Amino acid sequence: MDRVFIKYIGGRAVWRDGIYHTGLVFEDGQVREVSAEAAAKLLRHGDVFAAVEGKRVKKADDTEALEKAGALEVEREAAAFDAVQDVILQINQMGKDELELYAKANYGQSLDKRKSAENLREAVVQMVHQFGIVQ
Template identity: 40%
Template sequence: MKVIVIAGAAHALIASISQEFGDTAVAWEDAGEGYQQGIIAGVTAYFENPDLTPELEHQKWVEAKQADGWVHGDAIDTTPKTHPLLLPFAELPVEHRVKAAILHAAVHELKDLPDADEAAAVDVAAALAKVPARQAAPSAPAGPGKIVVVYIGRKPTYTDHLYGTGLSFRQGQERAMPAEIARKFLRHPDMFEEGSAKAVADAPAKSDKVEDKDEDDDTTRQLAAAKKLEDENREKENRILDLKQQINIMTKDSLAEYAMTNYKQNLDKRKSVAELRQAVTGMIDQFGVV
């Protein structure tokens, strides 16, 4: 159970550094099963192979994803299988490389901890993983909790795919956005700079009853659309995880019925239940949840 303790400690460190990059820190229990499994898998991999480096561990993850049909894309999407981090380690955003290094360091520094029973390990991990959110530094009052960002890049237009916001910019365009998102853009001083809040503050209020289709700063709408897509993708991913867990406890008859009902596929019940579960899982990966 040492792995669980180290996973909790690693999460605490990663969540803390995430705040430095403008991300929101969440407690371990709120991080989602997929995230938790990823951290635990990383800790386990470093335990099993002490010579493993963050670069090699990432490459193994990329190869496993690609073998499962995933390709690089602008956002995480289970249909089709796309993921923005399916890149060589050196091309990952700096925050992801830092987090990978933290996980690696946590395992090597804590690997000699004494083993604990399962209940104690879970309690310790939960305590370690409760990272208090720090107050963000004050910024220009571009609306409550917002910072104005100006696009100054060389290209005439830019659309964000790195941080999943989907925001588009024209050269010189200002957008007032939540501070945690703005700070991500401002990590790239060759492309973005902090703007003045005055233009935003002085802008006339829009009537709720009038739709202004020519409104220049549609940041809120674009962010809402990106958030909706992110939530939908997360929901799809969670449905797939839940379904796979159900598959892992199904009997042969249940598996055969499920495959026929949902995928019109006949299963050979002479095969072992493990083989049938693997076959049905493959159908889910190939065709999605139906």
Template identity: 40%
Template sequence: MKRELIALVAHEINRAYCASLGDDSQPAWADAPEWQLQSALAGVDMHLANPDATPEQSHASWLEQKLADGWAYGEVKDAEKKLHPCCRPYEELPPEQKSKDYLFRGVVHALKDLPDGDAERILELQGQLDHAKATLIQLSQPVRLAIDGAPSVPVGQIGVQYIGRRADFTDRVYGTGLTFVQGQIRQLPLATARQFLRHPDQFAEAEIAVVVSDTPVIDQQDDTAEILARANLVEKEKREEQSNLQDVRDQVAYMTSKEALATFALTNYQQKLDKRGSIDDLRAQVLQMVDQFGAL
């Protein structure tokens, strides 16, 4: 089941990315033809079996399978004639096509440890995937610059302006760690921007005219990306801590003897248990230690 979930997420992210390039030909996973589903599954299997594979090797594996199935190079993709513009060596691909391999690999590695059927975990990772997608889109396309020195808005991000009545605002709801002063505009990944824009009394999408430039320009004063990266790291560490804690609780729950519980408490928490109590009482005491002192 896990490989199908990974393939589905990778396919949908690729479909959204293609749409950002003006390609609306990609069907949803539920409507995709069998050959496209199998191609995505084969890519997932390749990365699961070869975790160190590079995006270039990912494309080589895809190309080998395509050629074996009778596909050939064509300026426009045509499934009936089995023509595809990416049926060529990796070094000949344009940057926006190479980015697809980075996206695919990133999705597989982000979800490879996901337990089968853990839909909640998929939702937890969606924000990270959206942020990764927006970042890769930004790297693969020309940077969009604002006219007359206004803040730049990279592709895949939205300008969000704080319009609340207070002089400043600090996010304590979504865990981004972002602060705004009155009228400030920040460039946010799509998923993060949507969260703030749910509060129209405080935030509004910034109306910024843009032109396209082939020369990347970095706004040294915009610390949004740095703050979001720190927040993502803190959130990741928090999830790992919670996961480790649950692992220890599960370990205690499966202990079937007083001796095992007493040894665990003494070894990990230097606490002695009175083994004259019932096994349920001893287990409850150990679980309380786990909750109080953490997974040591």
């Protein structure tokens, strides 16, 4: 895997990647050896990063660990999103009685069965978003 040296020239004392989810943290003037993929993304911002030749600064380089942590965080977020979507798909297949039982069993909420099935589905989906998935 190709590695590229990039230097943070953005001017802040500390810069934390919140855009590309690499998990990288740069101090002002710090040089890190990053993957070519991460470098391509970061170097799009020429006012913040510059490609450099040479070696890292003396500080221990934890770039690889940070990149792995960033990738794991993205995977966790994707898994959580997928789990919520799976529950919503199940809710969309339920009838009024099932929706009422699901809301009561998982969230302790009573539903007004006089409302349409679609309104009940929306209420249960809101509960999922508000309270999370109940195991």
